[in-house]
Amino acid sequence: MERLGCVGQLTAGAIGLLLLLRLIQRARRRKQVVQDKVVVITGASSGLGKECARVFHAAGARLILCGRDQKRLQEVVEELRAILPSMVERGSGHIVVISSVQGKISIPYRSAYSASKHATQAFFDCLRAEVERFGLHVSVISPGYIRTNLSRNAVTGDGSRYGVMDKTTAEGLDPVDVAISVLKAVTYREKDVLLVGLIPALAIYLRTLWPAAFFKVMASRAKKEKKIKEQ
Ligand SMILES: NC(=O)c1ccc[n+]([C@@H]2O[C@H](COP(=O)([O-])OP(=O)(O)OC[C@H]3O[C@@H](n4cnc5c(N)ncnc54)[C@H](OP(=O)(O)O)[C@@H]3O)[C@@H](O)[C@H]2O)c1
Numbered sequence: 404m405e406r407l408g409c410v411g412q413l414t415a416g417a418i419g420l421l422l423l424l425r426l427i428q429r430a431r432r433r434k435q436v437v438q439d440k441v442v443v444i445t446g447a448s449s450g451l452g453k454e455c456a457r458v459f460h461a462a463g464a465r466l467i468l469c470g471r472d473q474k475r476l477q478e479v480v481e482e483l484r485a486i487l488p489s490m491v492e493r494g495s496g497h498i499v500v501i502s503s504v505q506g507k508i509s510i511p512y513r514s515a516y517s518a519s520k521h522a523t524q525a526f527f528d529c530l531r532a533e534v535e536r537f538g539l540h541v542s543v544i545s546p547g548y549i550r551t552n553l554s555r556n557a558v559t560g561d562g563s564r565y566g567v568m569d570k571t572t573a574e575g576l577d578p579v580d581v582a583i584s585v586l587k588a589v590t591y592r593e594k595d596v597l598l599v600g601l602i603p604a605l606a607i608y609l610r611t612l613w614p615a616a617f618f619k620v621m622a623s624r625a626k627k628e629k630k631i632k633e634q
Contacts, residue, residue: 433590438463443486445469445479450551451501454582462586487534494538497589500527502545504599507607508617511625531594542588547599548575 442459446452447468456468469479490496505513506520524543531541554569581598588596610617
């Protein structure tokens with residue numbers, strides 16, 4: 404009995420030590436990959452962009468933060484145009500794109516958003532393949548709902564501000580956790596990161612393996628939403 408207790412303590416100690424070593428290794432790797440690197444973050448004034456700025460700053464990166472100010476945006480467009488050739492020339496660089504689960508599956512009444520995210524996914528999947536031979540990396544991050552001002556800032560069909568905090572957004576992921584996942588994607592050079600719960604993950608498989616069933620589920624969701632809106 405005593406021997407068993409001793410073996411248990413030793414195993415727990417060994418597991419603890421392994422976990423500690425893993426944590427130290429991760430922190431070191433993060434430092435190596437991000438420390439003193441120039442990181443450009445667009446949409447850094449709020450939500451996920453703002454949290455990414457905090458997390459990458461804490462990891463030792465040098466930040467260039469961009470908002471929507473027209474003059475500044477033009478400068479950023481010009482800077483970004485120059486970035487890819489300079490990355491190719493240097494043979495190093497990492498582009499991180501924030502897509503959405505709606506870049507993988509489309510849900511009713513989100514046609515413009517979903518179409519833009521599908522296009523984003525496709526564009527950067529192409530770019531990833533094209534630039535890999537130059538030593539460049541592309542990560543596409545596809546989160547579910549995140550607790551930010553996204554729905555408040557969204558515009559409606561006539562261009563006016565939607566201005567409402569949707570329940571789904573309010574109950575979404577913590578932007579800090581998503582920002583940490585972005586840092587992890589850079590550290591481990593993850594190509595395609597899905598940050599969703601079980602149901603959206605299953606929906607993505609359903610869309611691929613049994614599209615007819617997926618379309619039925621979405622059509623019934625559309626009907627339900629329409630009814631709710633009309634009430
Ligand atoms: N929140 C979610 O549920 C969720 C889920 C999945 C994916 N995402 C994605 O996460 C990313 C960040 O969104 P967020 O949730 O952090 O929303 P947010 O809080 O509304 O932040 C959006 C950011 O984008 C900038 N921005 C907005 N319109 C722009 C434009 N036309 N041109 C340039 N910059 C613009 C805003 O800056 P200024 O207004 O200062 O210019 C702001 O910094 C987006 O790509 C979104 O699609 C969000």
